[in-house]
Amino acid sequence: MLEFERVFLKRLQKLRVPMFTHCFWRGQADQTARFVDGKSKAKWGQNPHNFGCAIDVIHARKAWALTREQWALLGHIGKEVSVQISVPVVWGGDWSFYDPAHWELKNWRELNWTRAETLEETFN
Ligand SMILES: [Zn+2]
Structure with a gap:
């Protein structure tokens, strides 16, 4: 997930779109x-955030207040990055529960509780 985040944010930086990760x-x-x-x-x-398997990427000044078109563009770029680096991700902007800032690893459910508990211990 961090590899996706790194390349995605770098790509956006090049396009002069100031985005950052609000929640990992x-x-x-x-x-x-x-x-x-x-x-x-x-x-x-x-929730994939409990496993470190999701990021919420928002705009540096506007936070979540982007237009549907702007989010769609970000969605498009993120999916391109996903293919390019072979990290399969799912975009929250494609859901009926519209969550366009959200990106998660496609296979995060294959992980288990032990991993979440390890992360909890690591971060506390
Ligand atoms: Zn999220």
Whole structure:
């Protein structure tokens, strides 16, 4: 995921689009709080951010306030990068639950809980 992030952001930088990663890894307390608040439909361990398998990429000044067309362009560029570096990702802008800042590894569900727990320990 970090390889995708690195190449994607570098590509955008070249195009003079100032984007950065707002969220990469989300721990247990944060995920549970978001679930309770209704900001996320996922409990701890059900969201790729809990495994370090997703990034939310937003604009440096406008944050999430981009037009649908602007997000679509970013989606297009991200998918090009994904093919180029052979890191299969899924874009949240293609979902009915529209989340255009979100990119996740296509195969993140194949990972297991042990990995999430290891990350939790590593970051705390
Ligand atoms: Zn996300």
